[in-house]
Amino acid sequence: LKGNLPKFGVEVEDEDAMSLMVSQINTWNFDLFKFAVISKDHPLVSMAYVILQSERNLLRSYNVDPPTFIKYMFVIEANYHKTNPYHNATHGADVMQSCHVLLGYSVVEQVFTDLEVFAALFASAIHDVDHPGLSNQFLSNTSNELAILYNDHAVLENHHLATAFKFLQEDELNWASGMDDKQRQLFRKMVIDLVLATDMSKHLSLLADIKTTVESSKVAHNGKLVLESYNERMLVLQGIVHSCDISSATKALPIYKAWTERIIEEFYQQGDRERDLGLNLSPMCDRQNPSIEKSQVGFIDFIVLPLWETLGELMFPYCQEMLSQLNENRMYYFSRIPESPRCSITDEPEERNNLISSSEKRKNLR
Numbered sequence: 001l002k003g004n005l006p007k008f009g010v011e012v013e014d015e016d017a018m019s020l021m022v023s024q025i026n027t028w029n030f031d032l033f034k035f036a037v038i039s040k041d042h043p044l045v046s047m048a049y050v051i052l053q054s055e056r057n058l059l060r061s062y063n064v065d066p067p068t069f070i071k072y073m074f075v076i077e078a079n080y081h082k083t084n085p086y087h088n089a090t091h092g093a094d095v096m097q098s099c100h101v102l103l104g105y106s107v108v109e110q111v112f113t114d115l116e117v118f119a120a121l122f123a124s125a126i127h128d129v130d131h132p133g134l135s136n137q138f139l140s141n142t143s144n145e146l147a148i149l150y151n152d153h154a155v156l157e158n159h160h161l162a163t164a165f166k167f168l169q170e171d172e173l174n175w176a177s178g179m180d181d182k183q184r185q186l187f188r189k190m191v192i193d194l195v196l197a198t199d200m201s202k203h204l205s206l207l208a209d210i211k212t213t214v215e216s217s218k219v220a221h222n223g224k225l226v227l228e229s230y231n232e233r234m235l236v237l238q239g240i241v242h243s244c245d246i247s248s249a250t251k252a253l254p255i256y257k258a259w260t261e262r263i264i265e266e267f268y269q270q271g272d273r274e275r276d277l278g279l280n281l282s283p284m285c286d287r288q289n290p291s292i293e294k295s296q297v298g299f300i301d302f303i304v305l306p307l308w309e310t311l312g313e314l315m316f317p318y319c320q321e322m323l324s325q326l327n328e329n330r331m332y333y334f335s336r337i338p339e340s341p342r343c344s345i346t347d348e349p350e351e352r353n354n355l356i357s358s359s360e361k362r363k364n365l366r
């Protein structure tokens with residue numbers, strides 16, 4: 001099945017522009033939005049082929065037939081919802097490319113086996129496939145069939161995994177047939193552990209476990225991380241994939257702002273449905289009471305910064321550029337948090353009185 005594959009896995013208009021972008025594939029501020037355009041809206045297929053085949057030669061290492069792998073990735077990409085503002089194939093490609101950069105740092109290079117690296121990159125690529133643009137909470141609150149199927153536990157993450165592995169069962173898509181059984185079993189186990197760790201409800205326990213590992217982890221004299229058990233290695237890989245999944249705020253400001261606009265629009269679309277259904281609106285989902293700047297500062301302070309600080313300790317001296325960009329981006333949104341209260345007078349009488357009382361207060365202070 002050795003059809004001559006296009007150089008980047010997909011046919012592109014402008015090979016030179018594509019080659020120039022691919023030469024930046026190991027940089028943290030890679031512009032995925034531009035890449036999506038140049039790859040003719042196949043960012044995930046081309047990203048997966050360039051990283052796994054051209055950059056890391058992992059397909060050959062595991063006897064993966066490239067044309068079969070490409071056909072599989074086209075199906076995965078087609079099962080990311082193009083209509084999702086945020087959880088679409090460009091996000092999948094973004095997490096995969098970010099993971100590729102972190103796994104390229106010498107402090108972790110040669111620490112993980114090829115199979116572990118392959119599992120982390122593949123998990124990144126498929127980790128949100130068939131995402132409906134709605135949260136686990138919403139699916140449970142509305143008794144969605146997925147929430148019934150997965151008993152309200154990691155509903156989306158279980159669905160992404162089942163979707164990706166179900167396609168692997170189809171003969172003409174089964175690129176893993178060249179792996180031996182032991183490798184295939186271990187690969188599957190690792191991908192499951194990695195995607196389940198992208199469930200935000202696991203964030204605090206994952207962060208606590210990584211902190212424990214950072215304290216105990218010895219860095220050998222050659223500056224490489226020393227990780228003893230499978231669990232320790234998986235923990236660090238889970239931390240890397242999860243960090244890449246919430247890495248937007250560590251990217252160059254224009255890229256970060258673009259991702260923020262997308263996630264907020266996706267949250268607002270969920271909020272519109274919650275409003276129509278008479279449900280309480282989830283945090284950050286009310287387009288009639290926007291709180292974009294505050295939400296970003298809160299997300300950075302409570303979630304993104306603690307995780308990236310810990311990763312920065314583990315991978316020191318790497319990840320420092322991410323931390324400084326994160327602080328710069330925090331200041332951008334912090335400095336734009338609007339004065340409260342907002343001009344829109346609320347329709348709640350008591351709140352209205354509060355507003356008036358607070359403005360009375362302000363007057364008395366003058």
Ligand SMILES: COc1ccc(C2=NN(C3CCN(c4nc(N)nc5ccccc45)CC3)C(=O)[C@@H]3CC=CC[C@H]23)cc1OC
Nearest residue numbers: 198200245246248249259260263283295296298299302303
């Ligand atoms: C670019 O900007 C974002 C990108 C992704 C997400 C994502 N957000 N989340 C959750 C995160 C925690 N949230 C908070 N809830 C509550 N009650 N309070 C909070 C207070 C302060 C901060 C967050 C929360 C709920 C949503 C996901 O679950 C997505 C799916 C998987 C990974 C991250 C995604 C958010 C972004 O900006 C806010």
Ligand SMILES: [Mg+2]
Nearest residue numbers: 127128156198
């Ligand atoms: Mg997800």
Ligand SMILES: [Zn+2]
Nearest residue numbers: 091127128245
């Ligand atoms: Zn994701």
